[in-house]
Amino acid sequence: MKKIVVVSCEDEIKKYFSSLENNYICEVIPFNYEQSHVFENLLSDDEALIILSIRKWEVFKSFLDNNRMRINGTIVIAGVSTELDQKVVKDLCKVDRFIKGVINTDLDIELNYPWFNLLVNPTFSGIDQDELEVVGANIDTIVSSAIVELERLKTIHEKLVPIREEKFKGLSAISKFGAGESAGGEFFDVLSNDKEVLMLVARSRSYLVSSMIMGQFDELRSVQNFNNDKITEYIENVQNEIAQAKLKEEKRKLDLLFVRIDLKTMKGQVWRSGGSLLLNDGKVVTEESFTLNRSSKLMVLSSGLLENSPGKEALISTAVEKKSETSREILNEVFYTLRNEKKGMFFSHDATMLVFEVDKNAILQI
Known part of the structure; x- marks a missing residue:
């Protein structure tokens, strides 16, 4: 299936190109310029069609200059008539052979179908x-x-x-990710302030849904406190955006796991939908809250990880058996188990695992 990657400043051309999925065998994947580091694999896909908005010329030009040699797909620029009718645009098109076309978004999308007949469903002579x-x-x-x-x-x-490590007040986090072959994939991040830590692990079956998750999560980075209302609002916004998108039913599926830990009390709260799993010192967390003690380890196993061979029970058993080892050793052992069952170059599904560990000398508020 052809991937059409739509890169813009503020989703200004996202809606215009989203209807292409109804007329071509393709997947439209929108994201903003500042998110490009997360979607590097799409930019390097030599089969992808990369559509770049020129709404903010300096942002577009900086992105193109920084990524020109990483983009292997076909580059097309897009904008309204007034944006395209500029000397800098004409000069760029005159000298830059990486740019293969220009799309005027003032026109009805149907008038640009001849472009996509060529770019998405090309025909070849004998x-x-x-x-x-x-x-x-x-x-x-x-x-x-x-x-x-x-x-x-x-x-x-x-x-x-192999491993990402982070340090907070009285708490450390170590994580590892393995790429899978299935569409969409997993995304995780950890935000923090002086009072608390917020972790998100998300899994989608579509790059479009992944883009929605990223866009909404970026807004959480600027908040002062990760309170219940903010997290609930995030979940509702993502769900509403998915509901309004033109996606097949199987592409709408979304796994979300939020964990918030108070750095003073080491008490945690959980928001969960999907198959991700939490182990608190080797015991499965089934409630919406938990408490960590000094030297406690909270293991997070993503739903994608657990769907890989040798399966959920075997992977949980491996993690529990190694709970007394260092956090790094636990991660290495679980991923060693996964690699032994791997049949190709990649896992069947993206695999994410994090281990949070409370300092043995942490001062905890009772």
Whole structure:
């Protein structure tokens, strides 16, 4: 399925291109320029169509200059007539051979369908059979070399950047992520202030839903307190945005896990939908609240991780058996178990695991 990546400043062209999914075999994936670091894999996809808004010229130009050599897909710029009718735009189109087209969003989307007939569903003239066989042999050689190189890079990556570590007042967090083959994927982040820590683990089955999760979560970064109302509002906003989107039913599924920990009392609250799991010192957390003691470990196993082989029970058993080990050793053992069952280069599903550990000398308010 063709991926159409729509990058804008404030979702100004998101709605315009969303209807393409009704007319082409494609997935429209919108996100804002400041979120681009999260979607680097889409930018590097040589089959993707990358549509860039020029609403804010400096933002667009900075993004293009910084990512030009990372983008392997087809680049098209988009804007209204007044935005396109500028000397800087014309000069760019004249000299920049990376840009393959211009779309005027003042026109009805149907008038731009000829573009998408070419870019999304291209047709090819006949090719001589002998030429086709030579091309096929060359592609096989390139693919074989690419697979070997990818394996080498993955091994180096796991050695160099296997784990993310963060430190808070009286609490530490360590996490690991493994990429899967399924669409959508998992996203996690940890926010904090002097009083509390807020963790989100989210899983979607669509890049569009992933973009919605990211967009709404960015707004939480600016709040002073992660109170119940803010988190409930976030969940409702995401659910409403998904409900209004033109998505197939199977693409609407969303797993969300919020955990908030008070750094003074080490008491936690949980908001959960989906199959993610919490283990407090090896015991499954089933309630909406929990308490951590000094040296306690809270393990977070994502729903994607638990759906990988060898399965939920085996992975939980591995984590519980290693609960007395260091947080790093627990992560390594669980991911070692996953890798032993892996049949291809990637897991079947994205896999995320975090371990929060209370300092043994933490001062806790009773």
